[in-house]
Amino acid sequence: MNIKESIKPLAWGAAGGAVAAIAIGFAWGGWVTGATAGKMQEASAASAVVAAFMPLCVASAEQQPDQLVLLKAESTWSRDDFVVKAGWVNNVTEQYRQEVADACATAAVNGMKSD
Known part of the structure; x- marks a missing residue:
């Protein structure tokens, strides 16, 4: 053999x-590869930050009803910049500020009662 x-x-x-x-x-x-796992972790962290800070931002917006009216008048594309300029996301790290501002603007506008 x-x-x-x-x-x-x-x-x-x-x-x-x-x-x-x-x-x-x-x-x-x-x-998944290590690189894909890293990307998944970053996405998960970003969504957790948005979920944590968005209610605080909306509460700040609701305390300024005159600013909410102006926010609703803004175009959809510039609402997140309006939220940043209004200072409603000052407590958010720069890395996640735009994402939180975008989610906050959407929630604040959709939460408003239509006239």
Whole structure:
């Protein structure tokens, strides 16, 4: 019996199984690379910051009803800048300020009762 001949199918089977396991793991198993995991973590942190600070921003906006009327008159594209200039997101880190301002503007405008 030749040992080389009996090991060859075993080696090919192990290599094929490893490739199949990797392909299945990444395609359906939910495996991700380190870079993708980092991006997912950043997105999760950003959404947590928005969820935490947006109610505070809306409460600040509701304390200034005259500013809410002006906010509603602003175009959709410039509402987040209005919120930043109004100072309603001053307590938010610069990194997340625009995202919180955008969510705050949307919530404040949608929360207003129409006249």
